[in-house]
Amino acid sequence: MANTATTSLLASLQDLNAPQLRRLLIEHLTKQKLGLYWESNAIERDAALNANVVLPRLLPDDCHTPPGVTHHHNLIIEGDNFDSLRLLRATHAGKVRVIYIDPPYNTGNKDWVYNDHYVGKNDRWRHSQWLEFLYQRLTLARDLLTSDGVILVSINDENRARLELLMDEVFPGRRLGTIVWRTRQGSNADQQCFLSVDHEHVLVYGNAGFAFNGFDKSYEMYSNPDNDPRGDWRPDNLTLGFSFKERPNLYYPLVDPKTGIHYPPNPDRIWVYASEDRLKTGQTLQAKSMEEFVRRGQILFPQEQRVETWHSMEALLAAIDVGDVPKSGKTPILRRDLPDLAQWVGRPVGFGRPQFKRYKADLRNQTQPLSSWIVPSFEEGTYEVEANLTSATNQEGARQVAQIFGDRAFNYAKPASLIKGLLSQATRPGDTVLDFFAGSGTTGQAVLELNAEDGGQRRFILCSSTEATAKEPDKNLCRDVCAERIRRVIAANGYDASFAYLQLDKCEAADVAFEATPEHAQLLISMRETASVPVDRASGDFHVIAKSDDWLTVLCSQATPEVVVLLAALPAAYGVAGLAVFCPRPNGLQALLQARGVQVNAYSINDALLKGQVSGKPRLITPRADALSGTATDAVATPGLDSQGDIA
Numbered sequence: 340m341a342n343t344a345t346t347s348l349l350a351s352l353q354d355l356n357a358p359q360l361r362r363l364l365i366e367h368l369t370k371q372k373l374g375l376y377w378e379s380n381a382i383e384r385d386a387a388l389n390a391n392v393v394l395p396r397l398l399p400d401d402c403h404t405p406p407g408v409t410h411h412h413n414l415i416i417e418g419d420n421f422d423s424l425r426l427l428r429a430t431h432a433g434k435v436r437v438i439y440i441d442p443p444y445n446t447g448n449k450d451w452v453y454n455d456h457y458v459g460k461n462d463r464w465r466h467s468q469w470l471e472f473l474y475q476r477l478t479l480a481r482d483l484l485t486s487d488g489v490i491l492v493s494i495n496d497e498n499r500a501r502l503e504l505l506m507d508e509v510f511p512g513r514r515l516g517t518i519v520w521r522t523r524q525g526s527n528a529d530q531q532c533f534l535s536v537d538h539e540h541v542l543v544y545g546n547a548g549f550a551f552n553g554f555d556k557s558y559e560m561y562s563n564p565d566n567d568p569r570g571d572w573r574p575d576n577l578t579l580g581f582s583f584k585e586r587p588n589l590y591y592p593l594v595d596p597k598t599g600i601h602y603p604p605n606p607d608r609i610w611v612y613a614s615e616d617r618l619k620t621g622q623t624l625q626a627k628s629m630e631e632f633v634r635r636g637q638i639l640f641p642q643e644q645r646v647e648t649w650h651s652m653e654a655l656l657a658a659i660d661v662g663d664v665p666k667s668g669k670t671p672i673l674r675r676d677l678p679d680l681a682q683w684v685g686r687p688v689g690f691g692r693p694q695f696k697r698y699k700a701d702l703r704n705q706t707q708p709l710s711s712w713i714v715p716s717f718e719e720g721t722y723e724v725e726a727n728l729t730s731a732t733n734q735e736g737a738r739q740v741a742q743i744f745g746d747r748a749f750n751y752a753k754p755a756s757l758i759k760g761l762l763s764q765a766t767r768p769g770d771t772v773l774d775f776f777a778g779s780g781t782t783g784q785a786v787l788e789l790n791a792e793d794g795g796q797r798r799f800i801l802c803s804s805t806e807a808t809a810k811e812p813d814k815n816l817c818r819d820v821c822a823e824r825i826r827r828v829i830a831a832n833g834y835d836a837s838f839a840y841l842q843l844d845k846c847e848a849a850d851v852a853f854e855a856t857p858e859h860a861q862l863l864i865s866m867r868e869t870a871s872v873p874v875d876r877a878s879g880d881f882h883v884i885a886k887s888d889d890w891l892t893v894l895c896s897q898a899t900p901e902v903v904v905l906l907a908a909l910p911a912a913y914g915v916a917g918l919a920v921f922c923p924r925p926n927g928l929q930a931l932l933q934a935r936g937v938q939v940n941a942y943s944i945n946d947a948l949l950k951g952q953v954s955g956k957p958r959l960i961t962p963r964a965d966a967l968s969g970t971a972t973d974a975v976a977t978p979g980l981d982s983q984g985d986i987a
Contacts, residue, residue: 375504377467379474385421388475390845392952393418393426394859397872401818401840403826410871411839413783414800415825417817418843420775423802424479426843427773429951430866435483435800436770438490439761439782441753445469445498469498470505476775477509483773487548489515489765491541493753499540510544517542520757521715523732541761551764553706561699567636574639575697578608583677588617592682593693595640596633600689602640605667606677611695632695641691648687655684665690709764713757728760740779743827744820752778758785768795771870777801780821784828787836798870799838801825839872852923852945857882857896860944864921867947868892881906883913891915894944895922898931907935921947 395416402411416423427435445458445465458465480490490510494502499517507514518541561571583590589609593602604610612629632638649655656675658664664673665688673683710727736752758781762772766789774782786799803817822840829836841862846854861882865873869885880902881895891913895902906928910917917938922928925941932939 375470375501375508377470378464379467379471382464382467382471384471385419385475388421390422390425391848392846392851392949393422393429394844394846394851394855394948395426395841395862395866395872396844396859397862398840398842399874401822402874403822403829403836403838403840404874405835405837408837408874410865410869410873411837412796412798412871413786413836413838414798414841414866414872415777415780415783415817415822415838416800416802416841416843417805417815418802419804420802421476421479422843422845424476424483424775425952426863427800427802428479428482430863431771431773431800431870432482432951433485434771434870435773436485436488436767437762437765438480438484438488438773438775439492439758440480440490440774440776441493441778442473442776443469444495446495466501470501473502473505474509477506480773480775481509484546486546489543489545489549491518491543491761491765493520493539493541495539496536499542503542506542506544513544513546515543515545515549516711518709518711518713518728518761520713520730521732523734549765551709553708553764556702556707558699567696567698569698569700571699572696573699574694577611577638577693577695578605579611581609582607583609589613590678591617592686593629593638595689595693598640599687600640600646601683601686602689602691602693603665603672603683605670605672606674607670608667637696639694639696641689641693644689644691646687646689649684652681652684655680665692667692713760728757728764730754730757730760736781739781740824743824753781755781755785755788758782759789762786762789762797766795766797768793768797771798771800773800773802775802777803777821778816780824783821783825783838787825787828787832787834790836791832791834841872848949851948855944855948857894860896860921860948861894864892864894864944864947867951883909886913886915889916890919891917892919893921895920895928898922898924898928903928903931903935907932907937910937 404411416426448460458468477490484490492502492506503514503517520539520541521537522539523537558571560573562573563571579586579589581589583604583606586609589611590604590606591610591614593604593610594600595602610629612627612632613624615624615628615630618624629638647658649658655673659671659673659675662671664671666672673680712727714727714729715732731754733751733754735756736754739755740752762785766772768790772782772786777783780801780803783799783801786797789795790797801821803821805815805817807814818840822838825838828834844854844859861884862872865871865884873884880897880899881893883891883893885892891909893906893909895906906918906920909915917940918932920928920932920939920941921944922941923944925943929939929941932941
């Protein structure tokens, strides 16, 4: 990214003399330019970046709270997603297993609001604004991931390259791959070169230990027709994707010891195993040799086939010229340009192809890896889909929104099948899923549907802005589309689920002690310690937030003598060993409780509200030797509480 000094220098080129211009040119030509560049200092930044502290406020009327619900584990947060991420960094650092986002694609079609206005194609800094916008949010999202977490980002073909470079910068060394998704069935009329860009990409960046769940392998092709004592087997390919020029040691005749028939290798796909006869003096094989597999009976030689013997080189060349030689498919595997053609003269040559006995017992794992190609549902019968996801197109996403609302309430909604398929591969039944570009709430619906299918307890966190502008000040996408969609999906399907609806309040760090309310404190501390939001609001002088076998977490707004007596009685009442108390004056309260024989750790409410929140530009992490060793987090390390926020 350009710095201010460079920007000013470039703006005054006409004032530079020859030595200055030469120096500038040398610096430009010799400077390393690999990676991504955007004019971060020349663009208008999001005003939200300057807010110091973000505090959650519960809106009970916008929540979905069925009878009997005491805590919400699913969250919908209304506000700028940068502020939402700052709040979550203070409450969910290192707790989110999967992040899926579908950010604005920067098409210039005025469908993306930034700095309270639509960004169009004529914006001078359109690409830089887009990159800076995503950079600020991705650097915060990075710290939310668990040590084995993953982020999946949808993007179109036009902006994939820019976003991939940006992701490489934010998540160095953590790229796992790209998944391709067919977005529509028809053509794209906007393309003038008769090329239909009918697909999008899902970029995958994961921490150490993350792996897709994969698909159960099918064993239908395994059998044991010859009663092999090693068990079921299937025939497999015996060649490797290298030519005889690339691997000359693997280009040799394979001989059936029972029949003496010779089998020439495919010059474009040589044998996969080396021969003992080709070893040089002192050489050893790291794997089993072809001869050993032959002795073990693991090479399947053809039983019925054409066998030909050419008694002269002239006869062999004549057969090569007319194509009357062994073939791999339709490709002849004996050619004039091959070395040692004479080795095939005077020997019986088989036209069949040997195969390898692949035993079921030798399989390294019981699953097939996820394919990087998502099969479109309208082509499902065309592909082998055992290792593929299947998804509908964008048209289905639009239809789903229309079915829920009766009209097209949201443009460009992803189909629920796409996100549900990705989550089925990326999540475990108890994981937390975050979408901070929630839009119409498709990710939340996908989580609900997946939980209904496998009985899981996945949690979703959806962050969406109102998308209100000066022209549409009353617009509220988060409340009227995202939350309302989830509410209707729950009601229509009878899902056992609830969600809390939060708005964000912001204040200066120095004013937190004066402006923060007990409700703010209860919500934020509860989100941090239990990853949930209580239905009831804080009332009275203290409020129990969480309980484990040994500890009770309590919020105390004031420590009067009467409150101290009540707090001292809590361990016995709840059957715990001690208290973790958040209060305005922790040192004094801790001394008073300890004097009564209570085991207690007291913490400042003010410090708890400030903990984990950042302002200004987030730091970059640098690649490490173990680049995939996990994400840097700033999780709250409260004595008496474990790293996940549960009471230890």
